[in-house]
Amino acid sequence: MKEVIKIPLEINSKLGTNKIYAGVHWTTRNKDKENIKLLVKSIIGIRKAYEKPVKIKMAFNSKLDVSNHSFLFKLIEDSLVKCGLLENDTDKFVKEITMTKQKEFKGVIIEVEEII
Known part of the structure; x- marks a missing residue:
């Protein structure tokens, strides 16, 4: 099963990994994490969390380099855990x-797919 989630978000350098x-x-x-x-x-x-391990794909609409989205990816991944969609973000589950x-799409398109 694959699920697609769209998160509307204006992505700029304030959410980039270079900021860290x-x-x-x-x-x-x-504050970024909570927002x-x-x-x-x-x-x-x-x-309800996925029962099987998953793969996650995030596609970003911004002017940042692809790898500069790693901070935002982690924030969103942690949020998926907090919402219960993922049991945890360890390699046992992701x-x-x-x-x-x-x-x-202006924001982030997330695809979560169970690995069979």
Whole structure:
């Protein structure tokens, strides 16, 4: 089973991984984490976790380099755990991740697919 979730989000350098390397204070990172968690929860609600391991693909619409989305990917992945969609984000439950770019939707398109 594959599920597609669309998260409307204006992605800019403030959510980029390069921001972390610039030495952003932990309280700022924590605020970003809470904001993303609330946004994801508002879209998908509280869910039952997948029973089998999954692969996650996130496609981002922004001007950032693909790898510069790793911070945002992690924030969203943690939010999927908090919403109950994923049991955990360890390699026991998430076997594969992919980050790509897209232009069809202003935000992030998430695909979660069970691995059989």
